[in-house]
Amino acid sequence: MTQTPSVPPNSDLRLRMKVAAATQILVDQGIMSYSGHVSARLPGRDAFLIQPIDQPRSGLRPEHLLICDYDGKVLEGPDGGAPPAEVCLHGEILRARSDVNSVAHFHHDLTNSFTLVEGVPLRVVKNHAVRWKSGIPVHTDPAHVANSALGRAVAGTLGAHHALQIRAHGQVITAESVDAALCDSIHFVENAQAMHNACVIGRVLPLSDADMESFELYFKRGPHVNKLWRFYIEGARAKGFVPGDWDI
Ligand SMILES: [Zn+2]
DSSP: OOOOOOOOTTSOHHHHHHHHHHHHHHHHTTSOOSSOEEEEEOTTSSEEEEOOTTSOGGGOOGGGOEEEETTOOEEEOSTTOOOOTTHHHHHHHHHHOTTOOEEEEEOOHHHHGGGSSSSOOOOOOSGGGGGGTTOOOEEOOOSOOOSHHHHHHHHHHHTTOSEEEETTTEEEEEESSHHHHHHHHHHHHHHHHHHHHHHHHSOOOOOOHHHHHHHHHTOOHHHHHHHHHHHHHHHHHHHTSSOTTOOO
C-alpha cells in the first residue's frame, strides 16, 4: 500500500481540503481532467497552495499539496513533489492582484472553441456570467505558461478582469476564495455552453448593460457562492470522493 504524506502541523488544513475538494469537483463536472489546477493564497504569506505536477486531479488530497512562492519555487511539500509546469501563471496573478485569493486554470475544449474561430468571441449570455461584464480578454500566445515572464504576460492580459481565455489553450478564473473560484469556474463553462448552443440556432444576443444591471440589483454574491459550494460539496460527499469528515 502506498504511504501518503501527512499534513504538516499548523498548516492551513481547511484551505487544503477546499483546494482538494474544488479540484475533484471540477474533474467530476468534466471541466478539469488530467491537467489544470486550483491554487489558494496562504493568508499572511507571499505563498500559495498548489498541487504537484503529476498528482491525479481526481484523487487529490490535502496532504498532497505543495506550498510555492510567487516565483513558483517549492517552499514546502511532500518529498520530490514538483510544481505544475504552469505554476507561474498562478504565482504572477497572485502577485499582481491582491484582491485574488484563488486561481483556477483548466483546458476546457468547448469553452476554448470561442478562441478558435473568427468574429465570435465569448460574451455574457447567462445571468450569472455578469461576473465578467468588464470583459473576457483573450491572451493570444497559446504557449504553456512555463516561466515567470510568461506568467506576467498573462497577468498583464488579465488586468483587472476576473477571467481570461488563453487562445487555443484554456481558461483562467480568479476569485476571492476557493469557494468562489469553483462557483465561477462552473458558471464560466455554463455560459460558454449556453452561447455555443445559441450559436447553433442563430445569431447570439448577449446580455445588454441594462440586462446586467437589472440582474445585479438583486444578486448577492456571498450567499450565491455559499449555495453552490454547499450543493457541490454535498454531491461530492454523496458520490464518496470528498470524505464526510472534511470540515469544509
Ligand atoms: Zn494550461
